[in-house]
Amino acid sequence: LTEARREAIFNKELNLAELYTRLVVTGKERLNGREAYVLQEMFGSLSAEKLYFDTETGLLLRRNDIYYEDYREVDGVMLPFLIREEASNGFNFIFRVTEVKHNVAIDDATFTESPSCFTRGN
Template identity: 35%
Template sequence: MRRGLAVFLLVGLFAISIAVGQAEQTQAPAPAPAPAATESLPTVDQVLDKYVEALGGKAAIEKGTSRMGKGTFEIPEFGATGTITLFAKVPNKTAVVVDIPGFGMVKQGFDGTVAWDDNPQSGLTEKSGAALATAKRDATFHRELQLKTLYKQWEVKGKQKLAEQDVFMLTATPEEGAVETWYFDAVTGLLARVDMEREGPQGTGVVQASMKDYRDVEGVKTPFRIEQVLPGMTIIIKFDEVKQNVEIEDSQFIKPSVTPPATTPQG
């Protein structure tokens, strides 16, 4: 079970969570919510600008230059729990450390150029192609302020329901990678969910990441609970603390060196 769990934790969702992967089961994530009645819709600029203001505003967001979060994760389907530590730093450096009891440490990072994974099962690997492009985009520190440039096209698709929550649904098309669907709370303006694809060791995985329990961290609203729904499983991340402007060494984000095995002297 721990081996399969590691696969799920290898795919980088650097900005908002630990990882996503391809589950062994084949059931699909919950379908997109049904459209609400037709009504006048806001523009892309209005939705994204309201999102920035809902978080605390451009000035408050720009005051942050680093971030560290500590918490726990749970995967009910596996009966698995563990700890997670997230590091991020301007302009686009990020690292995640996941401790899985009975398996070991799963680490991943992006130093601004190189995206890497390190775990007891697969060892140290480096991302390339679309996976590298996604890691770079997800690692952007002031991402909320750069959404219009990080994605080449945004489109408002409608107003829908997520449970009892009214949301505006937007599609975001990156230069490289699959189209993503973003859901913004129609009342508060905060981001409620993102549906996306991410590449992993077993292929492309579809994930629905819901952001909940927003709290104020030095003037910026931050989700302290993230729920990721994948085929056959759900990852629940709960942050106990999130701190801004903490000192983080650049070495935290750099791909580790591979230590060659010791050799036995002959003769």
């Protein structure tokens, strides 16, 4: 249940300290040519999540089966422009970000509900 709650949080990477209160450093590993600290969330005898942080930059490189790559600075914040998920069911997902803009005005009409394709007209 705790993991499901974490997955539902949109900006969880910005709140790691609050979300992961039982992290333990379990060692170092090489990940995509980078040395990374491995941190593991501990729940009694169970371990729920592993996080991998670059030893030089401190950037999150991996969280379980999700890899964060191609970090770029946007308005003073380092953001991954490539996110890969290697799911255990054999499906792999790749998210490529082409542009990030902060605090851009968005017309309210963008969020108005459009007619559903399942709604019958009268």
